[in-house]
Amino acid sequence: MFDSLHTKLESAFKKIRGRGTIGPKDIEATMKEVRMALLEADVNFKVAKEFCDKVAERALGEDVMKSLTPDQMIIKFVHDQLVEVMGAESSELNVKVAPPAILMLVGLQGSGKTTTVGKLGRYLKETLRRNPLLVPADVYRPAAIDQLKTLAGQLSLPVYDTQRSQDPVDIAKLALEYASKNGYDTMIIDTAGRLQIDQELMQELQEISDAVEPHEILLVADAMTGQEAVNVAKSFDEALEIDGLILTKLDGDARGGAALSMRTVTGKPIKFIGVGEKLEALEVFHPDRMASRILGMGDVMTLIEKAAKEVSVEDSLELHKKMKKNEFSFEDFLTQMRTVKRMGSITSLASMIPGMGKLVKDINPDDVDREMKHVEAIILSMTPKERVNPAVINGSRRKRIAKGSGTSVEEVNRLLKQFLEMKKMMSKISKMGLGGMMNMFGGKGIPGMPGMKPGK
Numbered sequence: 001m002f003d004s005l006h007t008k009l010e011s012a013f014k015k016i017r018g019r020g021t022i023g024p025k026d027i028e029a030t031m032k033e034v035r036m037a038l039l040e041a042d043v044n045f046k047v048a049k050e051f052c053d054k055v056a057e058r059a060l061g062e063d064v065m066k067s068l069t070p071d072q073m074i075i076k077f078v079h080d081q082l083v084e085v086m087g088a089e090s091s092e093l094n095v096k097v098a099p100p101a102i103l104m105l106v107g108l109q110g111s112g113k114t115t116t117v118g119k120l121g122r123y124l125k126e127t128l129r130r131n132p133l134l135v136p137a138d139v140y141r142p143a144a145i146d147q148l149k150t151l152a153g154q155l156s157l158p159v160y161d162t163q164r165s166q167d168p169v170d171i172a173k174l175a176l177e178y179a180s181k182n183g184y185d186t187m188i189i190d191t192a193g194r195l196q197i198d199q200e201l202m203q204e205l206q207e208i209s210d211a212v213e214p215h216e217i218l219l220v221a222d223a224m225t226g227q228e229a230v231n232v233a234k235s236f237d238e239a240l241e242i243d244g245l246i247l248t249k250l251d252g253d254a255r256g257g258a259a260l261s262m263r264t265v266t267g268k269p270i271k272f273i274g275v276g277e278k279l280e281a282l283e284v285f286h287p288d289r290m291a292s293r294i295l296g297m298g299d300v301m302t303l304i305e306k307a308a309k310e311v312s313v314e315d316s317l318e319l320h321k322k323m324k325k326n327e328f329s330f331e332d333f334l335t336q337m338r339t340v341k342r343m344g345s346i347t348s349l350a351s352m353i354p355g356m357g358k359l360v361k362d363i364n365p366d367d368v369d370r371e372m373k374h375v376e377a378i379i380l381s382m383t384p385k386e387r388v389n390p391a392v393i394n395g396s397r398r399k400r401i402a403k404g405s406g407t408s409v410e411e412v413n414r415l416l417k418q419f420l421e422m423k424k425m426m427s428k429i430s431k432m433g434l435g436g437m438m439n440m441f442g443g444k445g446i447p448g449m450p451g452m453k454p455g456k
Contacts, residue, residue, distance in 0.1 A: 008037035042226035042257025118151035
C-alpha cells in the first residue's frame with residue numbers, strides 16, 4: 001500500500017536529512033520533488049499543488065530556519081498536511097438512529113461492491129455488535145444475488161430472499177418492512193452497478209433512495225483506477241449526494257492518488273478501506289494512521305487493534321509465563337502462526353511496525369504463505385509428544401515427519417534448529433506472545449519464512 005509514493009517521498013527527503021540548516025532553495029527543491037511524487041502517485045494536480053504550497057509556507061517560517069532539526073520539522077509538516085488532505089479524523093457510520101439503520105452501497109461493476117457488503121456486515125456484527133440484514137438488490141448481474149447469499153452464509157449473516165424477477169425498488173421496500181418486523185437494527189442494500197455511469201443506473205438508485213431514505217449512501221470505489229475513481233465519486237455524489245466512500249484494493253499496486261484526492265475533490269470522507277480479499281480485510285480509515293504509513297512511520301495502533309481481536313488477555317498472560325520459563329512449544333508456535341495469518345499478510349503487518357516496511361518490501365507474500373504452509377504441515381506431522389519436547393525427534397522420526405508433511409528431512413532439520421534458537425530468544429522477551437512474534441520479524445525471523453531469517 002503506497003509503496004511507490006513512500007519510496008519517492010523518502011528520496012525527496014534524503015537530500016535534506018541531517019542538514020544543520022535549510023534555506024529557501026532547499027525547501028523549494030524538496031517541495032518540487034514532493035509534488036512530482038504526488039503526481040506520479042496519481043494525486044489530483046490541484047490537490048498536489050495546494051498541498052506543496054501549504055507545506056512550503058510553513059517550512060519557510062523562522063522556526064524551521066533556526067531549528068536544530070529542520071529536516072524533521074519539514075517531514076512533520078508533510079505528515080500534518082497528509083492528515084488534513086485525507087480528512088483530519090475518521091468518520092463514523094451513521095447507525096445511531098431509530099432502527100433499522102439503512103446503509104445503501106453504490107458503485108460501478110468490478111469495484112468489489114458485493115464483497116464489501118459482506119465485509120461491512122461482518123464489521124457491524126463483530127465490531128459494533130449489531131444485527132444486520134444483507135439485501136441483494138442487483139437483479140441484473142448474473143449470480144450477484146447468489147454471490148451475496150454465499151458470502152452471508154460464510155459469515156453466518158441473515159440475507160433477504162431476493163428473487164431476480166423482482167424490481168429493485170420493490171426489493172428495497174419489502175426488505176425494509178421485513179427488517180422492521182424481524183428485529184434487525186441495520187440493513188445493507190447491495191445495489192446494481194454498471195461498467196460505466198449511465199442515466200438509467202442513476203435513476204434506479206435515486207428511486208431506491210427515495211423509497212427507503214437511507215441513513216448512509218456509501219460509494220464503493222476501486223482505488224487502483226486512480227483519478228478515474230475520483231471522477232466516479234464526483235458523478236455519484238452529484239446524482240445521489242453520497243455520505244462517504246469505501247476504497248477497495250488498497251492492498252494491491254494502487255498508487256494511492258485516489259485516497260489522497262477523494263476528500264479534497266468530493267468533500268466526502270473515506271470511511272473504510274479494503275485491504276485484501278478475505279472477508280475480514282476491511283479497516284476503518286484513519287487519516288493520521290494512513291499518513292504515518294505513507295511516510296514509513298508505521299501504524300502501531302492498527303496493529304494493536306488487530307492483535308486485540310485475535311489474542312485474549314488470558315492467552316497472552318499464559319504464553320508470557322511459558323516464554324519466561326522457556327516452555328514455549330511447537331503447539332504454541334502453531335497457534336501463534338495461525339493468529340498472525342488471521343490478522344493479515346506478513347507484509348501488511350510488517351508495514352505497520354516503524355522501520356519494518358523496508359525489510360520486507362522485496363518479499364513475495366505468496367512465497368511467505370507457501371513457506372508457512374510447509375511449516376504448518378511439518379508441525380502437524382509431529383506427535384503431541386514431539387511438539388512439546390522436540391529433543392526426542394531422532395533421525396527416524398525426522399524421516400517420518402518429512403514424509404508425512406511432504407517436505408524434506410533438510411527442511412525438518414532447519415525448522416528444528418531455528419525453533420531452538422527462537423526458544424532462547426523467547427525466554428528473554430517479556431511482551432505478550434503476539435508482540436514477541438512481531439519483534440522477531442526484525443531479529444531471527446519466523447522459521448521457514450523466506451527473506452525473514454538469517455539464512456537457510
